Amino acid sequence: MARYIFITGGVVSSLGKGIASAALGALLQARGYRVRLRKLDPYLNVDPGTMSPLQHGEVFVTDDGAETDLDLGHYERFTGRPANQMDNVTTGRIYKEIIAKERRGDYLGATVQVIPHVTDAIKAFVLDGNEEYDFVLCEIGGTVGDIEAMPFLEAIRQLGNDLPRGGAIYVHLTLMPYIATAGELKTKPTQHSVKELRSIGIQPDILLVRADRPIPADERRKMSLFCNVRETAVIQALDVATIYDVPIAYHHEGLDTEVLAAFGIDPAPKPQLQRWHQVSNGIRNPEGEVTIAIVGKYTGLKDAYKSLIEALQHGGIANQVKVKLDWIESEIFEKEDPAPYLERVHGILVPGGFGERGSEGxxxxxxxxxxxxxxxxxxxxxxxxxxxxxxxxxxxxxxxxSTEFGPSQEPVVGLMTEWMRGNELEQRAAEGDLGGTMRLGSYKASLKPGSKIAEIYGDTEITERHRHRYEVNRAYRERLEAAGLSFAGMSPDGLLPETVEIDDHPWFIGVQYHPELKSRPFEPHPLFASFIAAAVDQSRLV
Structure with a gap:
């Protein structure tokens, strides 16, 4: 039977619940347990697919085509378990399903209410499909006290009673700020956050307290006393050099030990953390450094490129080098010469994006x-x-x-209207809804034998995740290949261009899919490992 761990956050947002959840999942996995991580998001969008990256950050796409929160990327990278569309749900999706049932008459004339109908739907989502797992970790988005999160908090409160005794625990992540003028770390924000949580019926079993310096024992005792939490369950979560140090740091502070103790698991299997130490050492002790320019349009919010940043770091791990990122807003090249910005870098990466702004750059x-x-x-x-x-x-x-920018006499890039997903034809209309209408999820591609990209993969048949609405127009293929641009990868039916490369260039590759979504610290994606290797070679020429 699965045990449930509910992770909530208080005081302020952006404390790192996603990393904390992923790290805890990795620690339990390192002890031999089977884990699943899920994210409950309180916003009214059905999914983040139509949200601006500048507001929401990256949209992480799963193999089955779900557009999800970026925290699912952390879950995958830390545990290696591929997420799916049932690992992320929003208030919008819950309400959409409930209203559809109401319209069909499924509620038999009952008045549809937040309690029990919305909370029952949330509970059903949380409990569904967990038979094969030992632990299910559910992260609740937002901050305790937000009105949007109330139905989710009420649902997990109810689950604490619905599940067998000892079947669920609550971990609350808070902030302990340092007040420079007083020279003190303050416990009051955590006390108020826990008070807010207890007012809706949830008593946290563990406090995970973010701080920028070690928390004195007296302050831990104070939080234990006022928050009604065991002193050993007040865990400090200090800042670390890299997110891949978090599992080691949390284990050192006793988080996983305290979680297992809360479930009455004693003695607990010992964790195998060797690979985390190897990754940490690889990042801390590089043998060189390369600089990669990321020329994008959302560079003001690095979370818009979260998986990309991590995949580049994984490429650095594979090559024993530090990867320094030089963020460049693409619009600047429409006013200034790119040379002064790009002459000093060892590689250029142009990521995904939408719309005409910055395209010329x-x-x-x-x-x-x-x-x-x-x-x-x-x-x-x-x-x-x-x-x-x-x-x-x-x-x-x-x-x-591109027709994405308006009508064109030479539409080298155009809107996709139909494509094959397995044996099924999928179709889209230009005037249709924006949400969920792209080519989403995993698709196969066939690589040209002898091409550079086939050499990098070591295979001619690959599967990668997609998220795009426009494609390169294959009607131009013959003219482009005659000019030196090789279409090295195509969809299995030969209709959709998947990769391009320039034969007489040291490393010039474009891919229609998003390889960053499948990169892991223990298994760097081959394209990122190869790209960074090329950047290392370039650095030796400078």
Missing amino acids: KILSARFARERKLPYFGICFGMQMAVIEAARTLAGIDGAS
Whole structure:
């Protein structure tokens, strides 16, 4: 029978509940337990697919095509278990399903209410499909006290009574701020947060307290006393150099031991943390450094590229080097010469994005990399911009553009209207809804034997995750290949371009999919490992 761990947050947002949940899952996994992590988000959107990256951050896509919260990326990277659409739910999705049932008459004339109908739906989601797991960790988005989160908090309160005795515990993540003028760490915010949680009927079993310096024993005793938590269950969560140090740090502070004790598991299996130490040592002791320019349009919020940042770090681990990121807003190249910005880097990566803003700057970045023989990695939109650049400059198609930006005489990139998913035809209309209408999730691709990308993968048949609405127009393939841009990867039916590369370039690859979503610290994605290796070679030439 699965045991449930509910992780809530208080005081302020952005304390790192996702990392804490992922790290705890990894620690339980290191002790031999089977774990599942799930995220309950309180916003009214059905999913984050239509939300601006500047507001929500990255949209993480699962194999089965769900657009989910970026924390699911942390869950996957820390545990290696692929997430799916049943690992993330929002208030919007819950209400959408309830209203659909009400319209069908499924409630037999009953008045539909938050309690019990909404809370029952949340509980059903939490409990569904957990038979094969030892622990299910549920992170509740938002902050205790937010009105949006109340139905979720009420639901997990009820589950504490519904489940067998000892079947669930509550971990509350809070902040202990340091007041410089007083020279003190303050416990009051945590006390108030726990008071708010207890007012709705939830007594935390463990306090995970974020602080920027060690918490004195007296302050831990104070929090234990006022928050009605065992002193050993007041766990300090100090800042660390890298997120991959978090499992080791939390184990050192006794988090996993206290969780197992709360469930009455004693003696507990000893954890096997060797691989976490190896990753930590690899990051702490690099043998060199490379600089990668990320030319994007959401650089003001790094969370918009969370998986990308981690995948580049994984590539660094694979090559024993530190990867320094140089963030460049692509619009600046539409006003200034790219050379002063890009001459000092060892590789250029143009990530995914939507809309015309900044597109010309990305095209100029691709041109700079191609002409200067600098390693270039174009992902999704970054591949499309590289193709447009090659069409304009190499193939002489002056008006080459994307229909995403408006009507075009030379639509080298255009809207997808239909494609195959397995044996089923999927269709989309230009005037249709935006949410959930892209090519989403895992699709197979066939790589050209002898191509650089096939060499990197060590295979000609791959599966990668997609999230895009536009594609390179294969009608231009012959002209582009004649100009030197090779279509090295296609969908199995030969209709959709998946990868492009330039043969006479040290490393110039564009991919329509998002390889960063499948990279892990223990298994760096081969494309990122190869890209960083090319950047290392470039650094030796400078």
